[in-house]
Amino acid sequence: MNIKKLTVFSGIDKSGNPEKFKKFEIFPGNTVAIVGPTGSGKTSLVTDIEMLAQKDTVTRRKILINNKIPPFSYRQDPSKNPIVLITQHTNFLADLRVDEFLKLHALSRKMKSRGAVSKTLMLTNKLTGEKVTENMKMTVLSGGQTRALMIADSIVIGNAPIVLLDEIENAGIFKKEAMEMVREEGKIILFVTHDPVVALLCDIRLVMKNGGIAKILRTSEREKKARKKIIEQDIMISVIRERVRRGEIIKF
Amino acid sequence: MKLMILAGPPSAGKTSVVKNMMRRLHPKVKISFLKIDVVITFEKEEIGKDFPDIPVKIVYSGDLCPDHAGVMVIRDGIEWAEKNKSELLIIESAGLCLRCSPYLNQGLGIVVLSMLGGMNSPLKMGPMVGLADIAVVTKIDLISQAEREVFRQKVHEVNNSIRLYEVNALQGTGIDRLLVELKDMKDIRADSLVLKGVPPLGVCTICIGKKDIGWQNHFGVIRKLDTQGADYLYRGE
Ligand SMILES: Nc1nc2c(ncn2[C@@H]2O[C@H](COP(=O)(O)OP(=O)(O)OP(=O)(O)O)[C@@H](O)[C@H]2O)c(=O)[nH]1
Ligand SMILES: Nc1ncnc2c1ncn2[C@@H]1O[C@H](COP(=O)(O)OP(=O)(O)OP(=O)(O)O)[C@@H](O)[C@H]1O
Ligand SMILES: [Mg+2]
Ligand SMILES: [Mg+2]
Ligand SMILES: [Zn+2]
Numbered sequence: 001m002n003i004k005k006l007t008v009f010s011g012i013d014k015s016g017n018p019e020k021f022k023k024f025e026i027f028p029g030n031t032v033a034i035v036g037p038t039g040s041g042k043t044s045l046v047t048d049i050e051m052l053a054q055k056d057t058v059t060r061r062k063i064l065i066n067n068k069i070p071p072f073s074y075r076q077d078p079s080k081n082p083i084v085l086i087t088q089h090t091n092f093l094a095d096l097r098v099d100e101f102l103k104l105h106a107l108s109r110k111m112k113s114r115g116a117v118s119k120t121l122m123l124t125n126k127l128t129g130e131k132v133t134e135n136m137k138m139t140v141l142s143g144g145q146t147r148a149l150m151i152a153d154s155i156v157i158g159n160a161p162i163v164l165l166d167e168i169e170n171a172g173i174f175k176k177e178a179m180e181m182v183r184e185e186g187k188i189i190l191f192v193t194h195d196p197v198v199a200l201l202c203d204i205r206l207v208m209k210n211g212g213i214a215k216i217l218r219t220s221e222r223e224k225k226a227r228k229k230i231i232e233q234d235i236m237i238s239v240i241r242e243r244v245r246r247g248e249i250i251k252f
Numbered sequence: 253m254k255l256m257i258l259a260g261p262p263s264a265g266k267t268s269v270v271k272n273m274m275r276r277l278h279p280k281v282k283i284s285f286l287k288i289d290v291v292i293t294f295e296k297e298e299i300g301k302d303f304p305d306i307p308v309k310i311v312y313s314g315d316l317c318p319d320h321a322g323v324m325v326i327r328d329g330i331e332w333a334e335k336n337k338s339e340l341l342i343i344e345s346a347g348l349c350l351r352c353s354p355y356l357n358q359g360l361g362i363v364v365l366s367m368l369g370g371m372n373s374p375l376k377m378g379p380m381v382g383l384a385d386i387a388v389v390t391k392i393d394l395i396s397q398a399e400r401e402v403f404r405q406k407v408h409e410v411n412n413s414i415r416l417y418e419v420n421a422l423q424g425t426g427i428d429r430l431l432v433e434l435k436d437m438k439d440i441r442a443d444s445l446v447l448k449g450v451p452p453l454g455v456c457t458i459c460i461g462k463k464d465i466g467w468q469n470h471f472g473v474i475r476k477l478d479t480q481g482a483d484y485l486y487r488g489e
Contacts, residue, residue, distance in 0.1 A: 047425075050397065056428040072429065076416070078401040085397040094371045094399045105398050108405040153398050 003028060003082055003161040004066050006188055008049070011060035013212030014041070024216060026188050026204075028161065033199040034192045036208030042192040043088055045208065046164040049190070050085040051075070059211065079110035084158030086150045088166040088192075090143035098141075098149070099134035106157050116156055123152035127178050129245065151178050162188045169195040176238070197234045200227040253330070253338060255359030255440045258388075259319075259345045259380050261373070265390030266344050266364045267298055268421035273342070274303050275424065276431060281340050284333035288313060288322045288354075289346040307336045318345060319352035323447065326356075330442050340434075353379035355448045358440045360433065362386045363414075367395050367403050374407045379449045381407065387416045388430060393423075 006026040010019035026032060034042045041059070048061045052070045055062050063070070065082070074081050094101055099117050106113035117134060124132050127148035132141060141149065147168075154163065163182055168191060169175045179198065182189060191198050199205055200223055207215035219227075240250060258266045274283060284307045287295040296308050309332060313321030322345050333341040345354040355361030363384040365374060368391055374381045381387065387407050392400055404416055415433070419426035457470040467474040 051425060053425075054428075057425050058423050075418070078404065087396045089394075089396050092399060093368060093395055094402060096371050096402075101398075101402060104402045104405050108401040150396060150398065158398075 002066075003188065005064075006049070006162060007064040007067065008045075008213075009062040009064070010213070011048075011055070011057075011062070013059075013210045015210060017212070019212040021213065021216065024206075024213070026190075028186045028188055030188055030204060031183065031202040032188075032190045032204045032206060033202035034190060034206045034208060035194070035199050036214075040208040041211040042208050043166055044211065045206070045213070046085060046166055046190060046192055049162075050083050050164055052083075078108045081109075082160050083162040083164065084154040084160040085164040086147070086154050086166060086168075089150075090146055092138040092141060092146055092149075094138045096138055097134070098132060098136050098138060101138050102134075102153065102157065105153060109157055109159075111157055111159070120149070120152045120156045123155060123181060124148045126181070127151060148178075151182065155181060161186070164190045164192075166192045167194065168198060169193060176235075197227070197231055200224075200230060253334060253439055254340045254434070254437045255330070255343070255356070256340065256362060257343045257345060257354050257356065257359060258362045258364055259354050259384075260364035261366075261369055261377070262346070264364045264366045264369065265388075265419075265421045267295055269364055269388055269390065269419065269427070269430075270342055270344060271299065271302060272419075272421055272424045272427040273431060274299070274306060276427065277340070277434075278303055278306060282336070282338045283340045283342060284336045284338040285309070285342050285344070286311065286329045286333070287344045287346075288318050288325070290314070290318050293346075295344065307333075307338070313346075319354050322354045326445075327442070330440070330445075334442075353383045353447075353449045355383050355385075356440075356445050357448055358438070358445055360385050360437060361448065362388055364388045364390060365403075365407070366391045367399060371399075371403060371406055374403075374410050377410075381410045381414070383449045384411065384414060386430070386433065387411070387414050389416060389418045390421045392418045392426075393420045 008024045010021050010023065012018055034045055036042055044059055048057055048059055049063055051057060052063050052074060053061050054069060102117045102120055103113045106116045121132060121134060128145050130145065132145050132149055165182065168178050175195065175198065179201065191202060193199050200219060203219055205217040205219065206213050207217065243250060258270065260266050270285065277283060285299055286309045287293050288311045290313050293310055296310055299306060299308050309329070311321060311325050329343065330341060361384045363381050365387055367389060389403060400418060407414060407416055417426055417430045419430065457472055462470065467476055
């Protein structure tokens with residue numbers, strides 16, 4: 001499936017007022033941040049895209065791919081689905097072993113599972129402090145381990161041209177590594193985030209309010225300059241965070 | 253009249269799915285609703301609150317298997333719905349025994365599953381999944397996309413030809429797509445309705461209420477813990 005364009009047609013906010021734009025187009029290579037206070041509708045927006053909403057969700061938004069209504073088979077057959085969504089969840093409910101789960105997921109996405117399990121685990125363990133092994137039960141994974149596995153799974157097994165990430169910074173995984181892992185030439189990537197660094201690293205910023213998209217911003221040259229400084233400070237904080245996590249005493 | 257039979261484990265979201273369908277169909281389509289359950293149900297209140305003018309009938313099976321009770325009363329139920337001049341009869345079965353399936357050779361058989369019941373629940377549910385035309389998976393708001401896809405895989409292992417719809421029955425997401433099925437549905441012909449699957453045998457002294465335990469105290473089709481040769485055996489009086 002060759003994705004040339006993803007279009008979001010506006011819907012209504014929580015008060016029933018129409019959103020203040022007609023449509024919003026996203027092209028391969030674009031990274032989009034979705035920001036806004038808790039409860040403002042960020043998750044709902046990425047869910048609309050994942051569900052390929054056709055005015056049949058609470059927001060009444062409509063999603064087109066390449067100017068067309070996407071065929072229902074995208075949702076009926078995971079192997080045809082061009083979208084991966086990493087949900088906000090910090091725990092799995094699947095009562096399966098990690099390797100069983102990954103094999104089944106590879107099967108549903110019609111991916112050769114040889115090597116997929118070990119590759120997924122290898123990436124997972126780059127993102128999390130405590131190692132995840134293939135014989136662990138999905139349900140015993142911690143919040144951070146769960147999210148690390150979700151992200152690695154979406155890259156290796158999902159392997160789709162459209163990636164939706166609901167709060168990458170959640171649960172203390174290595175955010176910078178995760179972002180680098182997900183970012184790939186020619187993909188459409190949407191990051192729901194509360195993190196200023198993640199937001200400023202994107203080209204476009206959607207600001208959510210009361211269930212609707214209130215503003216569509218493009219990261220300006222000025223912001224791009226500012227973001228260098230912000231990233232440096234963020235790296236400093238993350239170094240300190242790691243040292244605190246390892247039990248070191250912090251002195252300045 | 254069209255007929256839909258929904259089955260599935262307790263609290264899977266059957267009534268929530270039905271209410272979402274009603275919200276979209278009523279009053280354009282005239283609906284009657286029949287619930288078959290064992291001892292207690294809340295559907296009369298749940299549906300009556302939102303749709304006071306949709307006829308609702310509740311049948312308690314008591315000591316009988318609810319699916320068996322359903323088989324007994326379904327003809328009367330159809331007559332009742334026809335008397336109501338309904339165009340669609342929706343039957344919700346508690347379907348507790350998991351060995352029978354309440355689906356008929358006409359209309360739509362829908363199994364409602366929630367992923368909260370566990371990844372292997374479709375495998376445990378036998379003909380209730382195996383003989384259904386459609387699976388509706390609820391509570392997708394509570395799980396990850398990867399888990400949804402694995403669950404889909406599990407359902408297809410039991411029933412390869414089932415048509416699966418994922419819904420959030422709290423918000424009604426996904427229901428419109430399910431309702432497309434209604435367009436292709438044919439009217440039922442009540443005189444040629446039969447069960448899709450063969451119900452399991454229930455012919456022993458337990459079936460008629462004898463409380464003793466152990467196969468030694470029973471007649472009919474009985475079973476020992478370790479049976480050599482045949483797994484099932486018959487003991488006459
Ligand atoms: N989060 C979430 N909750 C749901 C969903 N569908 C149903 N529920 C909740 O699950 C509970 C049970 O739903 P019902 O529709 O009553 O389930 P049922 O299968 O009719 O239950 P019985 O008739 O008692 O067997 C209710 O509290 C619903 O609000 C869903 O898609 N998402
Ligand atoms: N346009 C809308 N119309 C009606 N309800 C909406 C709309 N957008 C969102 N909601 C509802 O608002 C609630 C919160 O939305 P959502 O979960 O998307 O927020 P969020 O921004 O992801 O919050 P958090 O930062 O806490 O994750 C949900 O119940 C959702 O269904
Ligand atoms: Mg959210
Ligand atoms: Mg019910
Ligand atoms: Zn039975």
